[in-house]
Amino acid sequence: MRGGARNRPLEGVRILDFGWILSVPYAGGWLGSLGAEVIRVESNTRLELGRSGLGSGADGVAGPNRSAVWNCLSHSKRGVTLNIRDPKAQELVREIVAVSDVVMENFSTGVLDRLGLGYEDLRKVKPDIIVLSGSSMGTFGPDREATGFGPNVCSYAGQPSVTGYEGGRPQNLGGNWPDYLVGTMMVHSVLSALWHRRKTGEGQRIEAAMAEVVSSMLPEAFLDYTMNGRVAERIGNRDPDMAPHNVYRCAGEDQWVAIAVRSDEEWAKMCGIMGREELASDPRFSDVQARKRNEDELDEVVSEWTKGRSPMEVTQVLQGEGIAAGPIMDAVALLDDPHFRERGIIVEMEHTEVGTREVAGLPIRFSDIERPAYYSAPLLGEHNDAVVGGLLGHGDADVESLKESKAIH
Structure with a gap:
């Protein structure tokens, strides 16, 4: 890898991105923002769902270049349309x-192999190529x-089994958090493979199964069962x-x-804050065991109390005494939050068709990178030529x- 400008540490790395919907596109956005040249492959024969089927267009106007989902996930990339x-x-x-x-892809298992574009096919073209494949189950x-x-x-990975209220049914978490988690892990795995290649000259295939990533986030449940024979139960927002x-x-x-009160000392402080010292x-x-027995x-x-x-009033007074507390924020509150804003997680990008828009940037900060190398998502087929x-x-x-033959389409 060649060194680049201060905000482009991955300059000189070229990535072919066949991502679909969330995880791989998210990973590509990370890598592109850090200076890699990411070439996003899509096709008019079947528009990527982020362009056509998720969310609405900017200002309520539909169009393949106006999707908020697409423009937020596919920034910092070039785009080509190839009917593969x-x-x-x-x-x-x-x-x-x-x-x-x-090369990064998360098609259904075997799709690229059947097209003659699987890992074994591509390493014949470039022996040290790194191919990342994302999938549901591996x-x-x-x-x-x-x-x-x-x-x-x-559900398969076990997350809903430990999520939900006591005595209630299993609950999935809202949103698409697994995709973003998998995408972040993909970034780290690609960087590791690039470093390995730099030391050995060898490429490799990387596999990222979403189910395994989710299961890896449940260590307490696995440990309790393997060590104590106990199956984790749903306890709502409470803690053991x-x-x-x-x-x-x-x-x-x-x-x-x-x-969240961690100790009897913190509970005594909170009782004073509430004006209920006698509690x-x-x-x-009087102690955590008693509080657990009488938790209702x-x-x-x-x-x-x-x-x-207000949530912020409670948060500030408890945090002032070192007690963990935080307001339940929705998207509107977060976008207006001065701390969130000052951290620079929201960035402006100038898009050819929809103008200047706010987009979620990388959730990390570098002391030597004031602003990563962001640029707006490509128009459909913008970089074909x-x-x-x-x-x-x-x-x-x-x-x-x-x-004309619609190979480029």
Whole structure:
């Protein structure tokens, strides 16, 4: 890898991105923002779901270049449209691979192999190529053909079994957090493979199974079962070792605060803050074991205090005494939050069609990188000429012929 400008530590790395929907596109955005040249491959024959089927267009106007989902996930990349079922387009893919370092994809298991573009095919074109494959369950094993989205993969991986209220049914977490978690791990795995290649000259295939990533986030459940023979139960927002530990209603509509008290000393402080010093010595609440036995009553006491105050007021007074607390923030509150804003997680990007828009940037900060190398998501097929004509060296007539035959499409 060659060193680049201060905000482009991955300059000189070229990545071919076949990502679909979330995990691989998210990983590509990370790598592109750190200076890698990421070439996003898509096709008019079947528009990527982020362009066509998730969310609405900017300003309520539909269009393949106006999707908020696409423009937020596919920033810092170049874009080409190749119909990879066409043999001519497949040859273009091989030409790009020959001058690239990494290929990333999360098609269903076996799709690229059947097109002659799998790892074994591509390493014949470039022996030290690194190929990352993302999937629901992995590309080998009895369930390798399984497909789906985050919620059903999380179910298989065990997450809902420990999520939900005591005595209630299993619950999935909201949103698509597994995709973003997998995408982040993909970034680290690609960087590790690039470092390995730098030391050995060898490429390799990387596999990222979403189910395994989710299961790896449940260490307590696995440890408790293997060591003690206990199966983890759902306990809502409570904790086995802390009390109070819950979310509590505050003043206002649907306003809540999360509180976690770690010790008897913190509980005594909280009793003073609430103006209920006598509760610290009350036999029902005097130590954590007693508080756990009487947790319903305990939560009622805390709720009675929080319901007349705002989430931020509760947070500030408890944090002032070193007690863990935080307001339950929704997207609107976060976007208006001064701390969130000052940290620079929201960045502005100038998009050719939709203008200046705010986009979520990388959730990390570098002391020597004031702003990563962000730029807006590509228009559909925006860089066809630059990649096929410029990078690969095809003449204008050849490029037009490939467009007419819909190999570039």
